[in-house]
Amino acid sequence: MSRLIASILFVTLVLCVAAPAVWAQEDAAPAKPEEAAAVEAGTPDAEEAAAEEEEAASEEAVAKPEEATDPSGELSEQLEGIAKQVDDSETAKDTSAGILTPIYMVAESLEFPAFHWLAFALMLSGVIGFALQLVIGKLVVFAHLGFSLREILSDVLSFVISLVGLVLTTQAAAQNSTFTQSPFAVLSASLLGLILGIMLYFWGQAQEVEAVKGRKAVAAEAKAREKK
Numbered sequence: 001m002s003r004l005i006a007s008i009l010f011v012t013l014v015l016c017v018a019a020p021a022v023w024a025q026e027d028a029a030p031a032k033p034e035e036a037a038a039v040e041a042g043t044p045d046a047e048e049a050a051a052e053e054e055e056a057a058s059e060e061a062v063a064k065p066e067e068a069t070d071p072s073g074e075l076s077e078q079l080e081g082i083a084k085q086v087d088d089s090e091t092a093k094d095t096s097a098g099i100l101t102p103i104y105m106v107a108e109s110l111e112f113p114a115f116h117w118l119a120f121a122l123m124l125s126g127v128i129g130f131a132l133q134l135v136i137g138k139l140v141v142f143a144h145l146g147f148s149l150r151e152i153l154s155d156v157l158s159f160v161i162s163l164v165g166l167v168l169t170t171q172a173a174a175q176n177s178t179f180t181q182s183p184f185a186v187l188s189a190s191l192l193g194l195i196l197g198i199m200l201y202f203w204g205q206a207q208e209v210e211a212v213k214g215r216k217a218v219a220a221e222a223k224a225r226e227k228k
Contacts, residue, residue, distance in 0.1 A: 107172075111176045111177060112177060113173075113177045113178050113179045113182070113185060115177075116169060116172065116173035116176075116177050116179040117179055117185050117188070117189045118189075119165075119169045119173075120166070120169050120170065120173065120179070120186075120189045120190075120193065121189040121190070121192040121193040121196065122193070122196070123162055123163075123165040123166035123169050123193070124162075124166055124189070124190060124193030124194070124197065125162075125192075125193040125194070125195075125196030125197040125199075125200055126158065126159070126161070126162025126165070126166075126197070126200070127159065127162045127163050127166055127193075127197070128193065128194060128197025128198065128200075128201070129162075129196070129197040129198070129199075129200030129201045129204065130155050130156075130158045130159035130162060130200075130201075130204075131159055132197070132198070132201035133155045133200075133201050133204045133205065134152070134155050134156065134159060136201070136205075137155075137201060137204060137205040137208060138152065138155075140205055140208075140209065141205075141208050141209065141212055144209055144212045144213070145212070145216075146208070146209075146211070146212030146215065146216075148208070148211070148212075151208055151211075155204075
């Protein structure tokens, strides 16, 4: 009797211990979503799922387009490559040295205050003369009912060249001579540049006015020939 009771208690104890383990295994191993959602190939559900996948892939492709190539970036890379090839070329180096060496020699021989004084005056005269030509000179030409785009572009280019030359001359004078350290030299060169600039302006204005009159005369002759 006691053995029967002991056997019943043992079986009950085994069942109590084994049952939670079995339940835990059943809860820990649920059915896979893929297996649960799997459908047989060839069915309408499978075709609909495939269509949805293709649509989702196309939407991702539209949402993330490929980066377009930048033509300016490619052009700059090509220019950098060309510049590097030219810089590494011995022929280019020899040619560059052949161009710069005579200029260096002349610059070294002219490193004295009088040269920078004269260069400053000439560059300043160009700046003043072409600036007046672009402002007042063109108004005078318009008053004579004349207009020339080539003359305007020529005066603009000359003004820019003179301005750059004035800046470089002043920089070179400050580094290589005592010209900029003498107020008398700077003021006298400025006065000379002013006088030469005004003379350059009147000369250029007279030429443009004469050109306008010449164009008018040619046009009048052409009209007279047409009437005949």
